[in-house]
Amino acid sequence: MIVKFNDSFYNLNMNSIKNQNVESPKPRVFTGIKPPQLKPLKVGLLNPEEIFKQIRESK
Amino acid sequence: MNPEFIHRHYVISPSVAVYGALPPEILTPEIQSQASACNAFLSRAAFHGAELHQPMVFYSEITLFAFQLQQQGFFDLPDCKALAQSVLSTSWEWHFPTTDDILDCLFETQNLFDSEYLALAKQLGCPFICTNPDVKTKHSLIMPVQYHAWSSSGTLDAFPPTES
Numbered sequence: 001m002i003v004k005f006n007d008s009f010y011n012l013n014m015n016s017i018k019n020q021n022v023e024s025p026k027p028r029v030f031t032g033i034k035p036p037q038l039k040p041l042k043v044g045l046l047n048p049e050e051i052f053k054q055i056r057e058s059k
Numbered sequence: 060m061n062p063e064f065i066h067r068h069y070v071i072s073p074s075v076a077v078y079g080a081l082p083p084e085i086l087t088p089e090i091q092s093q094a095s096a097c098n099a100f101l102s103r104a105a106f107h108g109a110e111l112h113q114p115m116v117f118y119s120e121i122t123l124f125a126f127q128l129q130q131q132g133f134f135d136l137p138d139c140k141a142l143a144q145s146v147l148s149t150s151w152e153w154h155f156p157t158t159d160d161i162l163d164c165l166f167e168t169q170n171l172f173d174s175e176y177l178a179l180a181k182q183l184g185c186p187f188i189c190t191n192p193d194v195k196t197k198h199s200l201i202m203p204v205q206y207h208a209w210s211s212s213g214t215l216d217a218f219p220p221t222e223s
Contacts, residue, residue, distance in 0.1 A: 027110050027152060028110065028150040028151065029108045029109070029150060030101075030104050030105050030108070030109050030110060030111040030149070030150050031105055031149070031150045032079070032101060032105035032149070033076065033079035033080050033101060033145060033146060033149045034080075034145055034149070035079065035080045035081070035082070035145065036138070036141035036142055036144075036145045037141070038081075038082055038134060038138045038141065038142065039134070039138060040082065040084075040085040040133060040134060040138075041132055041133060041134060041135065042085065042132065042133055043084060043085055044084065044085060044086070045085070045087060045133070046081070046086055046087065046128075046133055047087045047089075047090055048074050048077050048078070048081070048086075048090075048124070049074055049090065049191070051124055051127050051128070051131075052073060052074050052120065052124065054127065055120060055123045055124065055127065056170060056172050
């Protein structure tokens with residue numbers, strides 16, 4: 001079976017895409033991290049560096 | 060670099076980012092100064108309207124970090140989810156670093172995570188803020204990326220680009 005590519009259909013759609021006035025998104029300015037309300041089950045034990053190290057070494 | 064000076068753009072390591080969301084009282088005493096310094100940096104960046112950039116691998120790292128906190132019994136699952144959402148839903152600029160840049164960095168760092176952050180900093184030409192002084196060694200091979208690391212005492216060690 002031979003499938004013919006419909007040039008007119010392709011061009012019609014490509015032209016409609018090209019003619020769209022697409023604005024580039026504005027860069028996001030950092031507004032800070034909102035700390036969540038957390039209830040720790042342990043206190044004074046957490047070292048994030050160690051956890052990220054474990055994550056990286058496990059990959 | 061003057062620590063008071065704020066650039067317009069930075070790439071931020073995940074450990075610097077989580078210090079902005081974790082309560083200081085649960086951190087080990089030896090890193091509390093570092094956490095405080097990172098928090099102060101994030102506040103200054105927000106105040107000055109800086110743009111903070113992340114590679115997509117940041118998403119995985121923060122998610123895995125939250126999972127580990129739950130697995131290791133630091134928080135219940137809802138709190139771990141809240142932590143991940145809080146860090147991930149903030150106003151980062153997300154990027155896919157180019158494969159070429161990642162591979163260039165990977166050959167030097169031997170670590171895909173470091174490579175993504177350094178490749179992005181290289182691509183954007185902006186400083187990489189992290190807490191891992193080992194990056195100094197790796198970074199020195201990947202000029203002209205500039206990087207700064209917070210020491211455990213909370214001071215900022217700056218390593219501006221040098222002639223390659």
